[in-house]
Amino acid sequence: MGAGPAALCITSELVQQGLDVQAIASNSPLEPWPNTYGIWASELESLNMQELLKYRWKDTVSFFGDGLSDEGNLCTNHYLDYGLFNLDNFQNALLERCDGLSWQVETVKEINFSEKETVVICASGKKYHARLVIDASGHKTPFIKRPELYEIAKQAAYGVVGKFSSAPVEQNRFVLMDFRPDHLNSDQLNEPPSFLYAMDLGDGSFFVEETSLACSPPVSFETLKARLNSRLLSRGIQIEEIIHEEHCLFPMNLPLPYRDQPLLAFGGSASMVHPASGYMVGSLLRRAPSLAKEVAKIIKKDPLISTSQIARRGWQTLWPNELVQRHRLYQFGLQRLMSFDESLLRIFFDTFFKLPKKDWYGYLTNTLPLPRLFIVMLKLFSIAPLRVRFGMLGLIIKKKDKI
Numbered sequence: 001m002g003a004g005p006a007a008l009c010i011t012s013e014l015v016q017q018g019l020d021v022q023a024i025a026s027n028s029p030l031e032p033w034p035n036t037y038g039i040w041a042s043e044l045e046s047l048n049m050q051e052l053l054k055y056r057w058k059d060t061v062s063f064f065g066d067g068l069s070d071e072g073n074l075c076t077n078h079y080l081d082y083g084l085f086n087l088d089n090f091q092n093a094l095l096e097r098c099d100g101l102s103w104q105v106e107t108v109k110e111i112n113f114s115e116k117e118t119v120v121i122c123a124s125g126k127k128y129h130a131r132l133v134i135d136a137s138g139h140k141t142p143f144i145k146r147p148e149l150y151e152i153a154k155q156a157a158y159g160v161v162g163k164f165s166s167a168p169v170e171q172n173r174f175v176l177m178d179f180r181p182d183h184l185n186s187d188q189l190n191e192p193p194s195f196l197y198a199m200d201l202g203d204g205s206f207f208v209e210e211t212s213l214a215c216s217p218p219v220s221f222e223t224l225k226a227r228l229n230s231r232l233l234s235r236g237i238q239i240e241e242i243i244h245e246e247h248c249l250f251p252m253n254l255p256l257p258y259r260d261q262p263l264l265a266f267g268g269s270a271s272m273v274h275p276a277s278g279y280m281v282g283s284l285l286r287r288a289p290s291l292a293k294e295v296a297k298i299i300k301k302d303p304l305i306s307t308s309q310i311a312r313r314g315w316q317t318l319w320p321n322e323l324v325q326r327h328r329l330y331q332f333g334l335q336r337l338m339s340f341d342e343s344l345l346r347i348f349f350d351t352f353f354k355l356p357k358k359d360w361y362g363y364l365t366n367t368l369p370l371p372r373l374f375i376v377m378l379k380l381f382s383i384a385p386l387r388v389r390f391g392m393l394g395l396i397i398k399k400k401d402k403i
Helices: 005-016 041-045 087-097 221-234 281-301 307-318 321-337 342-352 357-365 370-383 386-392
Strands: 023-025 038-040 053-057 059-063 075-077 082-085 103-105 108-113 118-122 127-130 154-164 173-178 195-200 206-215 239-251
Touching (some): 038 041, 041 082, 041 281, 082 087, 154 221, 281 307, 357 370
Parallel strands (some): 023 103, 059 173
Antiparallel strands (some): 053 082, 059 075, 118 127, 154 206
């Protein structure tokens, strides 16, 4: 179920395993995906998929100063290539691996389970029978059961691809995070912080996006748009032409689904968004093959195995205890960051990127083994300024307090 990147990733792998697959979605998989997807280039290189990038930058930086002096405008160099997917190529590559599979454009209304099959009932009245159903329709799915969480933190972003009166980013540069707050007034400094994510697209156009890492309730698109315009105007930059507008909103701390339910999930439906960064595509590409192989092995080995047993084995493969524990640590870290004001958040990230590159990269991509993740988090705590340490412990020290 689904037609986005997660659905195409897992569908293509299931087809490659020789399974009989039926795909259902409320929209065609041929419809263009609305948002851009960025990734560290080495994630794709490890999968031999770097040809899927449309843009790639070697000059990758962030800004964590106050923007009020030469020192406050110094950049942090990441020395790691970053890229944006060529969405047409990415989408077509996955569709080709589906070997001509056609999607049923239907709205799913109900899913019923029996011992040997699952029945999907659509608004049209059509019923589809399957040994296993995988919900890859996104985080809004009503069919996946998970613990309730009162405070769902969401990442929100408003972005523009366009032409500008002057360059908002240096030539051939990618800016991961620009937290400089010099365009904000005193009231705005006390609001949930946001940063600029920006890049030179190389043809006289640029992509600039104002992003709130995580907040509950989320920062509104109107606020982010106003902050983006204010940030640009403070540098004497005006938007002259809007080629594309982007609105992103998704949960960062969605609880993991119950792993004993007979409906399997993948992607946002399965809470695969990285709670500390918001990234997911690299994880989709890494984890889809192993899940598809396990599902195929189970079904081929024991044709009489029950639907719930197939799903349970699938959940165990998708979310083994190692990944569950890592996810909980990332959620703990996110909860702490959500309590930081803009000053403390700038200091935190400035400290975070002082870690060895292999450590911060592994943290952001969820590729560190659990023991190493513990060590990296302890190392970060040990090198952090005292005020950040208090924040990481949940003991927030206000800026006016002297530490």
